[in-house]
Amino acid sequence: MTSxxxxxxxxxxxxxxxxxxxxVYLAGQVSQLVDGDITAQSxxxxxxxxxxxxxxxxxxxxxxxxxxxxxxxxxYDGMNAAWDRWLEGRAKPVRVCVEAPMAKPHYxxxxxxxxxxxx
Numbered sequence: 147m148t149s150x151x152x153x154x155x156x157x158x159x160x161x162x163x164x165x166x167x168x169x170v171y172l173a174g175q176v177s178q179l180v181d182g183d184i185t186a187q188s189x190x191x192x193x194x195x196x197x198x199x200x201x202x203x204x205x206x207x208x209x210x211x212x213x214x215x216x217x218x219x220x221x222y223d224g225m226n227a228a229w230d231r232w233l234e235g236r237a238k239p240v241r242v243c244v245e246a247p248m249a250k251p252h253y254x255x256x257x258x259x260x261x262x263x264x265x
Contacts, residue, residue: 184221188228209239215246
């Protein structure tokens with residue numbers, strides 16, 4: 147069985163979305179909100195993930211896993227509050243959350259997600 151790989155949003159170094167078989171892989175998402183606190187940045191990132199999943203043909207209901215990096219673990223509770231609202235009433239994916247330096251000083255959060263295609 148040959149599986150087709152589809153790539154969306156190809157850039158110089160990576161694709162924004164890769165679909166292989168029935169699995170959707172998203173590139174890590176960050177917020178461009180320079181003045182946003184962890185709640186605002188988390189909500190912005192989760193909205194980006196929603197849009198990317200829709201582009202690939204699925205939704206947050208199909209999330210399999212999420213990897214979350216925070217610039218500072220003191221933002222853990224604020225991120226979790228936004229996360230809980232975003233996934234309220236939905237099945238929860240497997241998840242990891244760690245502290246890590248970010249590529250730009252205003253980035254407070256980065257999220258990488260994997261989902262299954264609906265249907």
